[in-house]
Structures are given as structure tokens and as C-alpha cells.
Amino acid sequence: MGATGIIFRRELRAYLRSPMGYIVAAVVLLLDGVLFYAVALGPNAGQLLSGEALRGFFYNASGMTAVAAVALSIRLIAEDRQTGTLLLLETSPVKDWEIVLGKFLSALAFLWGITLATAYIPLLLLVNGKIALGHILVGYLGMLFLGGAVLAIGLFATALTRHQLVAAAVASVITGSMFLFSTLARVVGAPLAFVLDALTLHDHRWTGFGSGVLNLSDAFYYAAVAYFFLYAATRVMELKRWE
Amino acid sequence: MVQLTEVTKYYGPKRALGPVSCEIGKGDTVGFLGLNGVGKTTLLRILACGLRPSSGRVEIDGFDVLRSPHEVRKRVGYLPETPPVYRDMTVRDYLAFAGRIKGMTAEAIARRVPEVEARTRISEVSDMPTGHLSEGFRQRVGVAQAIVHEPELLILDEPTHDLDPVQIVEMRRMIRSLKDSHTILISSHILPEISQTCDRLLILDDGEIVATGTEEELSGTLVRTRRMTVTIRLGGSDGTDRTSADAEAAIRGVTGVTRTEVADGGGDGAVTFEVEGEEDLRGAVCRALVEGGHEVIALARSERGLERVFVDLVGGERS
Numbered sequence: 001m002g003a004t005g006i007i008f009r010r011e012l013r014a015y016l017r018s019p020m021g022y023i024v025a026a027v028v029l030l031l032d033g034v035l036f037y038a039v040a041l042g043p044n045a046g047q048l049l050s051g052e053a054l055r056g057f058f059y060n061a062s063g064m065t066a067v068a069a070v071a072l073s074i075r076l077i078a079e080d081r082q083t084g085t086l087l088l089l090e091t092s093p094v095k096d097w098e099i100v101l102g103k104f105l106s107a108l109a110f111l112w113g114i115t116l117a118t119a120y121i122p123l124l125l126l127v128n129g130k131i132a133l134g135h136i137l138v139g140y141l142g143m144l145f146l147g148g149a150v151l152a153i154g155l156f157a158t159a160l161t162r163h164q165l166v167a168a169a170v171a172s173v174i175t176g177s178m179f180l181f182s183t184l185a186r187v188v189g190a191p192l193a194f195v196l197d198a199l200t201l202h203d204h205r206w207t208g209f210g211s212g213v214l215n216l217s218d219a220f221y222y223a224a225v226a227y228f229f230l231y232a233a234t235r236v237m238e239l240k241r242w243e
Numbered sequence: 244m245v246q247l248t249e250v251t252k253y254y255g256p257k258r259a260l261g262p263v264s265c266e267i268g269k270g271d272t273v274g275f276l277g278l279n280g281v282g283k284t285t286l287l288r289i290l291a292c293g294l295r296p297s298s299g300r301v302e303i304d305g306f307d308v309l310r311s312p313h314e315v316r317k318r319v320g321y322l323p324e325t326p327p328v329y330r331d332m333t334v335r336d337y338l339a340f341a342g343r344i345k346g347m348t349a350e351a352i353a354r355r356v357p358e359v360e361a362r363t364r365i366s367e368v369s370d371m372p373t374g375h376l377s378e379g380f381r382q383r384v385g386v387a388q389a390i391v392h393e394p395e396l397l398i399l400d401e402p403t404h405d406l407d408p409v410q411i412v413e414m415r416r417m418i419r420s421l422k423d424s425h426t427i428l429i430s431s432h433i434l435p436e437i438s439q440t441c442d443r444l445l446i447l448d449d450g451e452i453v454a455t456g457t458e459e460e461l462s463g464t465l466v467r468t469r470r471m472t473v474t475i476r477l478g479g480s481d482g483t484d485r486t487s488a489d490a491e492a493a494i495r496g497v498t499g500v501t502r503t504e505v506a507d508g509g510g511d512g513a514v515t516f517e518v519e520g521e522e523d524l525r526g527a528v529c530r531a532l533v534e535g536g537h538e539v540i541a542l543a544r545s546e547r548g549l550e551r552v553f554v555d556l557v558g559g560e561r562s
Contacts, residue, residue, distance in 0.1 A: 006343045010329070017331045088327035088388065091293045092344045093313040241295045 003094040007102025008109075011076070015110040020075065025114045028068045032118045035060040040125075050129025051212075057121055058139040058210040062202065065115055065147045070175060072111055073154025074167040076103045077237070081162040096237040100230055104148075104155055111147045115140065135212030142209020145222035149201065150175050152229035159233040159240075175201065178225075201225070244269040244396060244426045245290065250299030252285050252450075260285045260450040261299065267443075269395070272422050274437030275430040276553065277447035283430040284324065286447070287400045290428065291321035303396060317346060320394035320425075324401045326385025330374030334365055334384055337373055341388040355391055363387040363417060379410035386417060390425070397425040403436055415440055434553055446553065469523050470545030472506060474515040476538040485537050487514045493535040494518055497527045513540060 015021035038044075039060065040053035048056070077099075080086035089099050122136045150171075157171035158164070178201035185197040197204075205222070208215040244267055251261030260282035267273050275283045288294040289301060292312045300307065306314040329337055335356060342352040360366040363383045368376055373384055382402065389397055402418065403411045418440045421427060431437050437444055438458050446454040446461075454461055475490050487505065494503045499520045507515035518528060525542055532539050 003344060006340070010332075010340055014329070014331055083327075083330070084323055084325040085327045085329055087288075087293055087321070087323045088341065089344065091288075091291045091316055091319065091321045092341075093316040093346050094344060241293070242297075 003092075003098040004102040004105070007089070007094075007099060008105045011103050011106030012109055015072070015106065021072070021110060024068050024071045025117070028064050028114050029117055032057075032061050032064055032121065035064075036121050050125050050131045051135065053129070054122055054125050054131050054135060054139065054212075055210050057125075058142070059206070061115070061118060062143055062146055062206055062210065065111065065143045066150045066175060066179070066201075068114060069107075069111055069147045069150035070154050070168065070171045072107045073151050074158050074164045074171060076107060076155055076158045077233070078158040078162055078164045078167045082164075090241070097230075097234045100155065100159070100234045100237065104151060104226075104230055107151050107155070108144075108148055111151060112144055115143050115147065132212060138209055138212045138214045141214065141219075142206065145209070145219055146201070146206070149222040149225040149229075152226040152233070153178075156229040156233040156236065159236040179203075244271070244304055245428070246300075246302040248300040250286075250289065250296045250301055252282070252289060252294070253297045258450055260289075261296075263299070263450070263452055265445060265452060265455065267426065267428070269426055271443060272418075272427040272429070272441045273443045273445060274441030275428065275445050275447055276432070276434065276437045277430075278432050281447045282450040283432075283447055284400055285450075287321070287398050287428065287430055288323075290396075291319050291398050292316050293321065317392070318395045320389035320392065320397045322382075322385045322389045322397075322399045322402060324404050326381050327388070328373040328381055328384055331372060333370050333372055334360070334376075334387075335369045337384065338387055338391055342391045345392040347392055352391075355393070359387045359391050362390075362420070364413075378405050379407070379413065382406060382410070382414065383417070386414075386421075390421065393424075395426060397421060397427045399427065399429045401431055402429060403431070403433070411436075469520055471518050471520075471523075471525050471528070472515055472541070472543050472545060473518060473525075473528055473532065473539065474507075474513050474541035475532060476513050476540050478512070478538075485535070489535065490514065490532060490537050491516065493531045493537065494528055497524055497531045499524050499527070515541075517545070 036057050039056040040048055077086065080089070119140070122131070122139070125131050126133070126136065153174050154167070154171040157174065158167040160170060161167050178199065181196040181200035182203035185193040185200070188196065205218050208218050245265075247263055247265050249262040249264055251263075252259045263286065275286065277283050285294065289296050289308065290303065292308050292315050295309065302308070303315045304318050306318070308315050329340070332340065338356045338359060339352050342355060347355065357366070360369055363386050365380060365383050365387060368380055373381060376384065382404075386399070386402070389399070399418065403414050406414060415436070418427065418429065429437065429441060443457055444455065444461060445452050473494070477487065478485060491503055491505070494500060494516060497520075499522055500518060501521065502519040503516050505514060506517040507513075518524070523544070525544065529539055529542055
């Protein structure tokens, strides 16, 4: 097993042993359930088609996935820097990108676990309504892509500082800004509007996944965002050795 | 084993270290002694490949830390000032993780972890999370992770930091037991830590090495003044009334004595003088006192030579 795998296993176990992981999971599952009830089962019961209810669920759940991704990522490197355990990794024969990738994959696996635990909701719709299984699969695939992109942003933020609150603030500002890029694009002129619209992290990037339509360009965009921020996190770690 | 050539480290415009040059041989146990903030930790982290130097060349066992960092890291075990332990892991799991991350095979880990636990005397807490351990045990776990992959060079940064006196003695014993199998570098701002465990000392001040040598070499070459303490019983040896002032005058009368002063005022019927001279004057001082009718009850060469070197080199300007 390579260094990435060793770090992945350690970090995943840390999530499974820490109260933080379970708190994030509990909050996400609770809010996803409450929001689904409010959209599809409460006063609006029977008014939405199954497909519309599923689209609404994915829309809300994608936001929760982004919030969970920020919450899960902020400890990844900042905590190690704060407690001194990063020195163990930095003075071992391990490359910086292996540290970053191992930590990223562990957070992604835990996030996937939380996200997949919401599967009972679309399965309820599948049993009681009329929806395509592909719609469910594409919606979850979209959440995994979006979650990965936001996790990478959080990982970059956590590489910058030893303070988890600062990392949370930086990750929230970057993620929030990228969520709002499409809104900003409507009030600024070209060519900035085009750039902002192309870089938006949600809105039209999410519409396809939420509707059960897999656009490879959207999937590629999320993968590119994840790659960019993971690369940036690796560079930050290298540069900090030169500080 | 270790070769440093004109090594410097800057944090922004501030020079934290260097230029430093020195050579450390295989099997040596070397102490880096200096006040807080003089660059000891920076130097050790550079040697452990946890920090890159701003300039200069660092070689460990023939490998350059910048060109072959992985080769260097395989050969180095590093204990930072705060042991780098994951508090949610048990001691055994943590040591296995440390071994794996340092490139050991599963078979080697299965053999080596119990060995290291026994050597650092942490077998009894093997199944406990490191977060539940006392500072002393946690420090030992830190040493265990540093030696688990059998490195040739062991770097210990302030290994007795935050330990109580009993734990300090145990840590010193453990370090001495590791001397036969590793080249060891230890840093401390506490003189006895270094002088009791190391064969050779490097004294750092303001990021530079200001003195190097064995304890005897440093004391011998840098402390020209020989010190002794002499204790006499007041009243004299012949029943006559000898006073402290008489004894002091007798000591001052010895050729070569440059300074004498009362170190302990004689509340118990005895008085102790601290005497300095340019050579060992114990015999002459003793003779002068006895011939003057004083009863000498103790005479000893002062053992504070190295401490004096340290204070002269790094503390004098600050005090």
C-alpha cells in the first residue's frame, strides 16, 4: 500500500472515531429529511410530480453536501499543523501530494457515506411514485462531484493555516463566492460575466445533475475544480517548507 | 554522518540560523545547547528534512537533503519538541502507522513494534489511546516512533520538555541506552540535559555555533579561571579564636589566587569560601589554611566550569 493509501486509512478511521464526523452526518441527514418533508410531504403533499420532488430533494441536498464538505475538510491539515502531527508526515519519506491526496480521499469517502445514507428518500419516491433509476444515480453522482470540488477547496484552505476557524472562513468565502458567480454574472458586463458564469459552482452546473441529465462538461468542470485546489494545496504545503 | 556547510535559514528578512558549518561522525552523541530562540529547532528540522534551508548544503550519510530528501528521511528518526502523536490512536496502532509511513513492510512492523515498545518501556500502555497517556509516556511514544524504522540518525528536540524530575531521569537513561545503535543529536537549553547525555557539545547563540567540543575541552580551553570551594570550621584547630576574616586573609595570601568570597556565611559553625585562581590551587590553599591554624573540613574543585562557559558565551550580554 502506498503512502496515499496509508494516510487515507488513518484519516478515514479518524472520521469514524471523532464526534465531529458523526455530528456532521447527523445534521446533514436531519436537515435533508426535514427539507424533503417540507418540499414534498408537508403542505405540498401530492402537489408535485415524483420527478419534481426528486429534483427538489437533490437541489437541497447538494447545498447540504457543500456545507458538509466544508465542515469535514477544515480539520484535515490545520489540525495536523496545530497538534504537530504534520511533522511526522513531513519528515517521513512521503511526498506532499500523497499527503494531500490521502486526506482528500478519506474525506471524500466519509462524505460519500453520509450522502448515500440519504438514499432512503429517493427510494421512497421510487417505490411510491414514478421516477427513473437513472435520475437517482445521476443526482447522486452530481453530489459526489460537487462534494469533491468543495472538499478540495476546503483542503486548500486548511493547508493555508493552523487555525481551523480561519480555514473554515476561507473555505466558506471561496465556496460561497463560487456558488454566487452565476448571480454576479447577471449584473456585470461581458467578458467578466462569461467568466463568472463559466466558473459558477452551482446553478446551471447543477441543473443537469438534479434533473437526471449527465453532462460530461459539468462533471469535467467539478473534476477540474477539485484538481486545481488539490494542486494548490500541495503547492502551499511545499511553499510552507520554504517559509 | 552529518555534514553542514554554510547553512542558513531566513524567515522573511529575519535570519533564524547561520551560517552554520559542522561535521558529526557516525556513532556520536552530540548536544545542541543554546537559549530559547537561537535556532536549535530550526537546525534540527532542517536536518530532519522538515524544513528547507535558505542556503548552504546539508548532507546526511552522503545524501543531500534537497536532492534526495526521501533517502535522508529513511535514515532519520525525529522527535519534535511536542511528540507528533495522533491522540485518537492506540500506541500500537500509532507505531504501526509510523512504521508504515516510513516505508516498513507489514512483517517488519509486526517484529519491530513490540521490540520498540519494550525498549522505550511503553508495552504496558500499548492498547491505550495516546491521548490518555501522561506527558512522560507520550514523550516515550514519541521516541518510539522516531526509532521504529531503525534510523541511523536520531534527532531529539528538547526530549525532556515538560517532564517531571523522575521522568527526566528515565528519559536520560533511555537516551543513553540508544547511544550504541544510533548517531544522536539532542537539543536543549538546559545544560545538565546535554552534559549528562552527550559526548560532544555545540553551543549556539543568535543562530551560529559559538563553541564546540567535549565538556572537558570547552571547560579547559574557554575557562581560564579555576574555581574551588573550601569550607573551614570557625574557631580554629588549636582552640584559638580564628575568624572568617582571618581565613579569608590566609587564602588571599596564596600566590595565584585572584578572587575569594564567602559563599556560605557560617550559620552552622562553618564557613565556605569560593576561591578563583589561574591554576589548580587546592593544595596551596589547604596548606595556607592549616598553617594558619584553621580546621579545613571540605575542599573541592568547582564543577560549574561548563555552566560558566555557557553563561559567558550566550548569557553574558543579556544579563
